[in-house]
Amino acid sequence: MARETKALSEKLNFKKLKRLYIFALITIAITVLLSQLLIQHNIKSQLNDSRLINISGKQRMLSQKLAKEILILNSSSNKLNFNQEIAAVKKTLALWKFTHHALEKGNDSLKFPKEKSPEMIALYKDMQPNVAIIIKSTKKYLENSQILLKSPKDQQEVQTILDNIAIFLSKMNRIVEQYEHEALEKVTRQQNIEYLILSFTLLVLFLEFLFIFKPTNKKIELLISKLLTSEKRAIKLARDTEIISAIKENSVKELKSLNYAMENTLLYCRISPHGKIIHMGDKFAKLLQYNPSFDADKSFSKALTAVEKEQLDIDRIIADKQRSGWQGELKTTNRNGEPLWLDMSMIPVRIKKEELELLVICFNISIRKKAEIEIERLNRENTLEKINQHKIISSRIVENQENEQNRIAREIHDGIGQMLTGLKFSLESINLEDKEKSAQKIEYLKKLSLDIIKGVRTATFNLMPPELSDHGIVSSIAKLTLELTKLTGKNIQFYNKTEFDQRLDSLIEINIYRLTQEAINNAIKYAESSHIIVQLSHSNKILSITVDDNGKGFDVSSVEKKRNSESGMGLLFMKERVRYINGRAFINSIPGEGTRITFNIPI
Incomplete structure (x- = not known):
């Protein structure tokens, strides 16, 4: 296998291949470099040509400006602006002469070429008499204007200037056209050279592919094929040994991994x-x-x-x-x-x-056991705390019931009872023989009867409003806000935003009514608010009641911590009552801005 590889390597002759590659790369590099140098030279030449064309156009504009300023000076009668107009004509003439000289003779600072084509030299030579006449006539006209001499000859000078400027413009147009023609010839010539260089580069690449890459590729493919065949033979010879060695090594690794896992995990x-x-x-x-x-x-x-x-x-x-x-x-x-x-x-x-x-x-499992013990301890503490809370709530409920009963008794005794006693005495004191006094007492008795009826209605309204059992929660809350507005003078508004008109269970309705009543009374009693808004809305599953006030507000977290205070117990009673009907209460308050209490009850 080694001998075959050596023989193929000698056939490939890598030294010759290296020389061919270096020659091909140098050839491509030279062509690319020449192309870039030519492109840069052409770009620079085009920039100079565009500058020449631009300045030539400006020269036409300057000649027109010179003619305009001479006409303005000739027709001017204002002596105050006379000197300024003469100075403007001189300045324009100087710039026009300088630019014309730079275009004709060349200028290094403006990068104008000194060498020109024969056509361009002929055009400038043809223009020279007109330029000389324009300069001479303008200077003569300015000399006469400075000594304030007005004569027919001045008009002739002006006409001469205008006629020659018109000729100058037409000849300048031919010069600009010649500049454009020469620039186009340069671009065309450069384009042809670029095509030539591109063709040469493509030819070099084709020759490299034909005489270098293709033969080398075939030889390398043959070498790789031989090497792969040799590799397969070697793999086949060593396969049995490798399989046995791999099985042994895997067994040792598995034993080590198992032992390590057992020892450390x-x-x-x-x-x-x-x-x-x-x-x-x-x-x-x-x-x-x-x-x-x-x-x-x-x-x-x-x-x-x-x-x-x-x-x-x-x-x-x-x-x-x-x-x-x-x-x-x-x-x-x-x-x-x-x-x-x-x-x-x-x-x-x-x-x-x-x-x-x-x-x-x-x-x-020590950590888990510690956690379980801690959870049991916290559950015991939580249970004890809930039992104590329920005891406090129960005692406060009993206390509130006693206070409510005493209040109702006082209202009946002090209000309705006294009015009934007054009614009795007034009836006994009527003397039917004295008709006038009897009529006055009867009118008084009518008024007293109305007050007694109003007091009875107020007492029964506080106990259980008839609207709640007759018409439902919406009507009863509307009646509540109306009555409290009359009694307290506060601006209490009620809005049924979603036109809720369903009847609920009587226990749910009375608790909703009491919760709303408690929230409004807290806003009147503690918040010192002037405006209270009660809003009712609902969805398919939730009835929501929101009570907003513009009172002084409070810190909810600090009040909830004071469970023994009246305000803290009030919030606790409110949450317990809404929890009793499977609802939730949300209390948001900002000191100095107001309070919002929301009750969400499932329907």
């Missing part, structure tokens, strides 16, 4: 039926701080714990379960006196007919 140990340690994994040994070099007594129970009672329990489990195995959670105490919880499995393994071992596999 599992808490495992091999013990005898008498509880003596045969081998303990590295991770388990680090956890138990067990070192077989220093621990002469290789007892598994003593390695697990230093507490004698726990050691006896472990020895008893090993003695009882050495044949059937055991699985369970085991609490021990490590050498630092800290509790250690292990999820342990003891698996009996028979090594020989008469030899038995126990494979112990453990999982450290």
